Amino acid sequence: MAGVHVYTNGNWVQVASMTDTSAPVSRAITLVSSSDAEYTGYPYKYSFAATGATSARYAYLTFLPEDADSGNLASICETGSGVIYFWSKEAQTSPMYIGYSMT
Numbered sequence: 001m002a003g004v005h006v007y008t009n010g011n012w013v014q015v016a017s018m019t020d021t022s023a024p025v026s027r028a029i030t031l032v033s034s035s036d037a038e039y040t041g042y043p044y045k046y047s048f049a050a051t052g053a054t055s056a057r058y059a060y061l062t063f064l065p066e067d068a069d070s071g072n073l074a075s076i077c078e079t080g081s082g083v084i085y086f087w088s089k090e091a092q093t094s095p096m097y098i099g100y101s102m103t
Contacts, residue, residue, distance in 0.1 A: 042087035
């Protein structure tokens with residue numbers, strides 16, 4: 001299973017492989033919608049690039065306890081062609097940590 005650490009601040013994420021300890025690289029995080037209706041109460045839909053992601057694969061996201069416990073982030077994500085989507089109640093403006101793996 002592949003995995004990365006994703007650090008987001010505004011519109012950028014830094015990604016470093018969990019098995020590669022070299023410096024993270026910057027990647028854009030995309031606000032897909034600020035009025036998404038797919039998951040009630042979570043209108044902000046984001047995506048970030050994930051090599052190997054397809055709609056046929058499953059992704060598992062892990063957040064830091066303070067982000068997970070805040071109730072701001074949905075406990076579900078989806079995959080698409082080269083991307084992982086996640087949802088939040090509010091716009092993401094503070095740095096956060098996301099770890100993911102895919103099967």
